[in-house]
Amino acid sequence: MKHIIGIDLGGTTIKGGLIEGQNIINEEVADTRASEGGEVTLNALKEVIRKLKTDETRAIGIGVPSVVDRAKGIVYHVQNIKDWDEVHLKWLLEEEFNLPVHIDNDANCFAMGERIYGAGQQFDNFVGITLGTGVGGGIIQQGKLLHDANTGSGEFGEMPYLNGILEQYCGSFYFQNHHNTTGYEVAQKAGQGDKKALEVMHEYGKHIAVLIKMIVLTVDPQAIIFGGAIANSLPLFEESMYEHLIDFPYPNSIKNLKILKSELNNPGILGAAALCY
Known part of the structure; x- marks a missing residue:
């Protein structure tokens, strides 16, 4: 074969x-x-x-x-x-x-993988976001990968934010540069109830909420599917993430939005x- x-x-x-x-x-x-x-x-x-x-x-x-x-x-x-x-x-x-x-x-490619094999099969319009060393996005519209001029659509991590770009607050650099640790170590400690680690995850959820707002205002998808190593910690920052989405100017867009973690290997x-x- x-x-x-x-x-x-x-x-x-x-x-x-x-x-x-x-x-x-x-x-x-x-x-x-x-x-x-x-x-x-x-x-x-x-x-x-x-x-x-x-x-x-x-x-x-x-x-x-x-x-x-x-x-x-x-x-x-x-x-x-x-x-x-x-x-x-x-x-x-x-x-x-x-x-x-x-x-x-x-x-x-991550978005394509989700569309063909994963949670993206149930959505015609969604954004796949990888949370790892960087923060990248793939846009699926009408069931197909958006074929833009330079494959750069969905690079939400490069958008200006605070004193840098979103990637510095939503990727692994956030834990290194702002807390002198790794996302994996924070997740482990937070899972054990460590107060400081839980606070770091709460703060991280606030930054992820900003990322989601930018995605919804740009593409307005049915769903956002998170992948990458940090996405495994979604339960640890999910509450804070939704907390900081309450002030979104179009509440129905958030109410109807599915925010999922990739289950694919x-x-x-x-x-x-x-x-x-």
Whole structure:
């Protein structure tokens, strides 16, 4: 049976899967080595693909944390990987592996994965948001991924907010820069009832509410589906999030909005593979 390789290239980790039908039959994970960037990250990506590739592999789909020229497969200005300002990724990988390569923004791939395999199956219009090293979004309208000019629609994390951008308050940098810890450590302590950790999660929920307001005012979707490592902590900041949505000028938009956590394992991998179809 034919195989497809799906790659979720994040700012911290490269996750790859070998897809047969609708199932991931083999997985590989590697450090992105983002601080070294350039050829180092490219070689780490190639090694993941090399380990996954079989004689039955027919194509490679890759989600990257940046804007992409879909037709040419050129990746531009990756925010969290050093020296990835213009990478002709499609050409480089097709030369290396002699297989067709399809590339899109990683958050778009996450949204595609949810649409095909996950909670997004029940919605024609929704936004998939990844909460990890960065904060990215993919927009599904009328059941299809929004095909914009540069794959940049839905990058809500880049919007100006307070003394920086939303990503600095809704991604993992928030816990590092403002509380000198990690989201995982805060979630663990909050789950055990630690007062300080619960306060941090309460504050985090306030920032997520701002993110939701921007999404609703821009796209007005039926649902927002959160994915990424931080999304697993949704029960810890959900109450605060809704608390800070009470003042939204169009209350029915919030009342009708479904806010969900992804239940899929590796939707980014599945969504990247879906690019090949």
